[in-house]
Amino acid sequence: MISKKLAIDILNIGLSTGADYAEIYCQNQYSHITSLAKKKIDNVFGKLTYGVGIRLLKGTDEVYGYTSDISKKSLVDLVNKLSSSFNGERVKEVKTLNLLKQNHKNDPLKPHDSMSIEEKLEVLRKAEKVGYDYSEKVVDVRVGLNELDEEVCVFNSDEVMVKENRVRTRIMGVVTASDGKSFQTGSFSPGESIGLEILDKHDLSKGILSAAKDAVDLLDAPECPSGEIPVIIGNAFGGTLFHEACGHPLEGSAISHNSSAFCGKLGQKIASPIVTAVDDGTIQNGWGSEGYDDEGIKSTKNVLIKDGILVNYMIDRLSGRKLGLTPTGSCRRQSYKFVPTTRMTNTYIAAGKSTKEEIIAATKLGLYLVDFNGGSVDPSTAKFNFTASKAYMVIDGKIDHLVKGACLVGYGYDVLMNIDMVGNDLVRAPGICGAASGNIPVEVGQPTLRVSKMIVGGRGGNI
Numbered sequence: 001m002i003s004k005k006l007a008i009d010i011l012n013i014g015l016s017t018g019a020d021y022a023e024i025y026c027q028n029q030y031s032h033i034t035s036l037a038k039k040k041i042d043n044v045f046g047k048l049t050y051g052v053g054i055r056l057l058k059g060t061d062e063v064y065g066y067t068s069d070i071s072k073k074s075l076v077d078l079v080n081k082l083s084s085s086f087n088g089e090r091v092k093e094v095k096t097l098n099l100l101k102q103n104h105k106n107d108p109l110k111p112h113d114s115m116s117i118e119e120k121l122e123v124l125r126k127a128e129k130v131g132y133d134y135s136e137k138v139v140d141v142r143v144g145l146n147e148l149d150e151e152v153c154v155f156n157s158d159e160v161m162v163k164e165n166r167v168r169t170r171i172m173g174v175v176t177a178s179d180g181k182s183f184q185t186g187s188f189s190p191g192e193s194i195g196l197e198i199l200d201k202h203d204l205s206k207g208i209l210s211a212a213k214d215a216v217d218l219l220d221a222p223e224c225p226s227g228e229i230p231v232i233i234g235n236a237f238g239g240t241l242f243h244e245a246c247g248h249p250l251e252g253s254a255i256s257h258n259s260s261a262f263c264g265k266l267g268q269k270i271a272s273p274i275v276t277a278v279d280d281g282t283i284q285n286g287w288g289s290e291g292y293d294d295e296g297i298k299s300t301k302n303v304l305i306k307d308g309i310l311v312n313y314m315i316d317r318l319s320g321r322k323l324g325l326t327p328t329g330s331c332r333r334q335s336y337k338f339v340p341t342t343r344m345t346n347t348y349i350a351a352g353k354s355t356k357e358e359i360i361a362a363t364k365l366g367l368y369l370v371d372f373n374g375g376s377v378d379p380s381t382a383k384f385n386f387t388a389s390k391a392y393m394v395i396d397g398k399i400d401h402l403v404k405g406a407c408l409v410g411y412g413y414d415v416l417m418n419i420d421m422v423g424n425d426l427v428r429a430p431g432i433c434g435a436a437s438g439n440i441p442v443e444v445g446q447p448t449l450r451v452s453k454m455i456v457g458g459r460g461g462n463i
Contacts, residue, residue, distance in 0.1 A: 008155075019057060021317070022057075024154070025336055031149075032047075032146075042142070053338075100162050100292065127141075131212045141173070141176075168191065190202040224405050226460070231456065236445060237370075240444050247344050249382050250304055254342075255319065259379060265310045274422050276305060279302045280346050283346050287428075288344070288346045288443045294340045313325065316342040343440055349445070365393075367406060368394050387408075407458065418454070420452045
């Protein structure tokens with residue numbers, strides 16, 4: 001990290017040619033992966049990432065540069081090069097930097113160094129054995145422990161200084177089963193902004209057992225039929241659909257470039273009146289939580305949709321300037337090597353009043369989608385295509401049988417408008433979101449909910 005005095009000097013050099021905002025982002029990150037695959041150690045690998053990124057804004061013009069050489073000479077050379085992009089008079093001077101109070105406690109009960117590598121491997125081996133012992137059809141079990149310890153410091157020309165320690169831990173398991181003709185997988189991947197206490201909170205062996213059962217059961221599952229039917233989307237990872245098809249189009253970067261289906265919709269109805277959606281970076285121990293974002297603005301609980309009405313976007317400093325809106329603490333990046341921009345944190349649909357059982361009982365014929373494999377979305381149109389990793393047919397108000405190969409096709413705004421039941425069982429789940437400013441930790445989430453009609457694709461014939 002760099003001294004406060006050097007930071008003030010660098011900021012003022014950046015402001016010397018007419019820039020009206022200057023920012024220094026310092027990062028010191030250590031990540032470690034311990035993993036097993038095919039009954040062997042796959043990875044015991046640590047990586048240190050450290051460096052500084054400098055950003056200057058003049059109105060809505062932006063320049064950015066970064067370096068892993070944090071010497072005074074290197075930083076002065078970098079900021080001089082950046083400031084030469086502008087040609088004007090100084091409009092601002094930084095005289096001091098005020099350290100903001102850390103409002104996001106991230107103190108692990110069990111730090112990452114509280115267990116040896118061998119102890120961590122023993123936990124993984126135990127879970128791995130559970131997976132292989134479940135069935136002779138299990139052909140591969142991959143288990144891992146991902147650990148991250150990070151110190152971030154942001155200085156900016158608002159005379160703000162933010163220091164924050166970020167700790168994240170995730171346990172990962174993927175089980176593959178085969179009947180000699182096809183392969184199916186099941187997974188288990190909890191993650192939180194905590195330490196190794198995650199191993200006490202989430203039983204990896206039980207998670208691997210469940211993943212193995214899913215993989216084996218899918219081998220004998222029939223193909224999903226196709227047609228337009230009601231779709232019940234499960235809680236937790238079910239929120240992936242909202243994240244991709246609706247969350248990205250609500251990011252200020254997409255809105256400010258006029259490349260979102262939700263441009264110009266503030267104050268308008270874009271969803272069913274029983275839908276409220278939130279992006280909340282303040283959740284204690286949330287996988288995507290941070291006390292301050294990566295340009296030094298305090299994280300917020302940002303209500304995006306309230307009772308079906310679009311009330312806000314996710315806004316960073318640059319998109320806020322372009323749109324005339326206040327930043328919402330939504331500016332994030334993977335590392336100092338990336339220009340920061342608007343990104344989600346922990347994004348979810350709020351709980352409603354129905355129970356999961358009531359939603360299923362109210363559905364005569366439909367699909368109950370538990371989890372997603374992945375998919376794609378075009379933010380400019382909100383058109384999406386997603387595949388399910390686990391889904392069941394619902395017949396006469398009851399969960400009937402498992403199906404494989406289900407996919408969903410449609411538009412985000414149609415899904416929002418056609419939600420007709422929202423459950424009271426909100427659960428959030430961790431993920432990694434890749435976009436312009438790199439791969440960052442986020443949470444998706446929702447309660448069980450029903451979309452009255454969606455196009456379901458599959459190879460099981462017509463519904």
